[in-house]
Amino acid sequence: MTSRILRGFVGGEYVDSSGGELELVDPSTGDVFAHAQVAGEQDVDRAYQTAAVAFESWRETTPAERQHALLGMATALETRADDFVRAESENTGKPLHLVAADELPAAIDQLRFFAGAARVLEGRSAGEYLRGHTSWIRREPIGVVGQVTPWNYPLMMAIWKLAPALAAGNTVVLKPSETTPVTTLLLAELAAEFLPPGVLNVVCGDRATGELVVGHPLPQLVSITGSIRAGMAVAASAATDLKRVHLELGGKAPVLVFDDAGVGRAAELIATAGLYNAGQDCTAASRVIATPAVCDDLVAALAEQCRAVSSTYERGPTDQEAMLPPVNNRQQLDRVLGFLARLPGHADVVTGGDRQGNCGFYVQPTIVAGVNDSDEITREEVFGPVLSVQRAADESEAVRLANSLPYALASSVWTSDHARALRVSARLDFGCVWINTHLPLVAEMPHGGFKHSGQGKDLSMYGLEDYTRLKHVMSAS
Structure with missing residues (x-):
């Protein structure tokens, strides 16, 4: 049995979790190659409280500062591409050359796109819509967001989630799939070189951990990429306290x-x-x-x-x-x-x-x-x-x-x-x-469906806007 143990990443460091361990299996052999600690209720709460504290200062950063952080992450990921390719292949069984040629460049490009997008969010111009009063629109971060990613593209889906959220000024608690947490944890470790502690937090675990991430009262938005069944469960849970949901669900193209x-x-x-x-x-x-x-x-x-x-x-x-x-x-x-x-x-x-x-x-x-x-x-x-x-x-x-x-x-x-x-x-x-x-995607164009395939958009400026809220401010002359 391997002694390699993966832990959660909260507040800029690896932390122990209290919910036992899951076996991580190499799908190309069926053999166990590592174990991941499972985050329980207290562990998820700690991650959210840490993200809430970090939000108070992260929300004050300028778009240029957030751009700088995301660009730093992209360059570091590019520098360490071989490490991430090997880790993604081990965790998923994918051919190394396809991860290196298709997935890593796309992930890096998406980080760089949202780094630039952070600086070009636009709203309506200010104006006098009532005599003697001036109105304008503020586009603000939502706050702390909870995110759950699937096992089909572990690294790329993590970046699809966290890049627009961070670019908009939010802080994140992210749970990767129970079978593929390896590169998400590596990414969190890399990101800690560029983000303040607590801005990006990763908790590992099974479906029960995901339910804790979605059901916690602190996040104002929860985002998931997964099955229709999972999306419906998330929507039902979020409805109990009127959280916003961002759902990228199944397809049958x-x-x-x-x-x-x-x-x-x-x-x-x-x-x-x-x-x-x-x-x-x-x-x-x-x-x-x-x-x-x-x-x-x-x-x-x-x-x-x-x-x-x-x-x-x-x-x-x-x-x-x-x-x-x-x-x-x-x-x-x-x-x-x-x-x-x-x-x-x-x-x-x-x-x-x-x-x-x-x-x-x-x-x-x-x-x-x-x-x-x-x-x-x-x-x-x-x-x-x-x-x-x-x-x-x-x-x-x-x-x-x-x-x-x-x-x-x-x-x-x-x-x-x-x-x-x-x-x-x-x-x-x-x-x-x-x-x-059939299949090409680009960072500049939105990805998301209708009906049971979900609501909200990944990628593009529309994806960034999904992680913001609008506020009307009116001033008397």
């Missing part, structure tokens, strides 16, 4: 492929967007809807792409050709395999469909064709390397099928007809619509 799309290129990009990070992405291209003339060729091309993908099971996480990691944990492995075991008789597993090997939590890249709109595989978020393909008679039916689920986070349209692309993108009820691509 429809991918509408029309007869005039180029099959080869579309299949390559859709497979990549469906299998990246083993499909553990709320925007994964998991639900393909194709019109008749292209459907069969698309299924064949997607299957060919899946068969060509190499996993870290076959090659190891250091191999540059390895693209597919394991799913994150045993529970998720069982969940994904359960979807495949329950497929209806009319569904056709074209390739994959089972566990890969007997070591770690690997699932074969899978294409399931012949599904219909009432099938579980079509309607529920699998969060694994599984793409379903269903046939739509025409454009109208494709849009209807796409909009028929309660998920409304992301979608894509594949066509060579510009008019159709604009028409369909307007009709799709999703927070993001990509045209002839």
Whole structure:
């Protein structure tokens, strides 16, 4: 048994927690590589009280001072990139080259974006809306915020949460997923070089710890990236004392492929967007809807792409050709395999469909064709390397099928007809619509959904505004 113990980070230092320990498992092997202490009620309260004290001075900092701190964090993260890449790979099983090429640069860029955004928040100009009185708007930090992040992108999701919150002048208590706290703690340690003690605090633990973070009376806003079930629980808890909530929840992204799309290129990009990070992405291209003339060729091309993908099971996480990691944990492995075991008789597993090997939590890249709109595989978020393909008679039916689920986070349209692309993108009820691509995100544009996919935006100036409050000040002349 390993002696490596991870502790919470509160008030600028590592602290012991009182709630026992959790095993941390390498998903590529199934072996325990560390333990994390679990924060109990007193530990969470200590973190919040520390953040509240820190807020009294952090709220007075200028945007330029907060920018300087975030830029310092970004540069330090860039300098220590190799350490973070190794830690993220160990904790998630991801190929090192993909973490280094895709996730670290994006995380650093997002820190730098919010560093700049801190200095350009705008409001209405002052004016006399009542004779003899002048009104103006103050945009202020909310205060202490509680945040909970998922296990699919541990480091990047931590930065999506804390960067806008800190840029706006708030202090933070953040709980990472119970299975992936490693890089979040490393980030808190790095941030302590640039932030006053107590501005950023991290508590580790399980679902019960998350409930303590969400249910504590002190934060004025709680933010979570997670499942619809978790989001509903957070909203219900927050309603008891009217906390604001910021919810980025699940997705079941429809991918509408029309007869005039180029099959080869579309299949390559859709497979990549469906299998990246083993499909553990709320925007994964998991639900393909194709019109008749292209459907069969698309299924064949997607299957060919899946068969060509190499996993870290076959090659190891250091191999540059390895693209597919394991799913994150045993529970998720069982969940994904359960979807495949329950497929209806009319569904056709074209390739994959089972566990890969007997070591770690690997699932074969899978294409399931012949599904219909009432099938579980079509309607529920699998969060694994599984793409379903269903046939739509025409454009109208494709849009209807796409909009028929309660998920409304992301979608894509594949066509060579510009008019159709604009028409369909307007009709799709999703927070993001990509045209002839799927998955890219940029710091300048908002990320967030409608309906059961949540409320509020990550990234962009809209994400920063979500961590502020508006105050009207009126002065008599």
